Amino acid sequence: ALSEAKKRRGRIDYFGILGIDVGTILTFSRDNTITCEVVENGQVNFRDEITSLSGSALTITNEMGYEWASVHGAGYWCHQGRTLRDLVSDIDN
DSSP states (O other): OHHHHHHSSSOOOHHHHHTOOTTOEEEETTEEEEEEEEOSTTOEEETTEEEOHHHHHHHHHHHTTOOOSOOOGGGTEEETTEEHHHHHHHHHO
């Protein structure tokens, strides 16, 4: 699944690759009291708004004082204590 996702341009389906179900709660890597809930189509419910992993992570990092224009959301959201990026990287290796 990961090889196929990398061949296509666009968003990687982290939830599909990792088998993360709708309704799963993810935690933010820099503050595990900040959470979001997985919803359909690779989106999350963050503060009662449907958004992307990156959009929600950017909101949080900006609130923390970072003035970044973009972030890679999968590098900030965790499932079972590990970032989605690291979990997918483990599959690839």
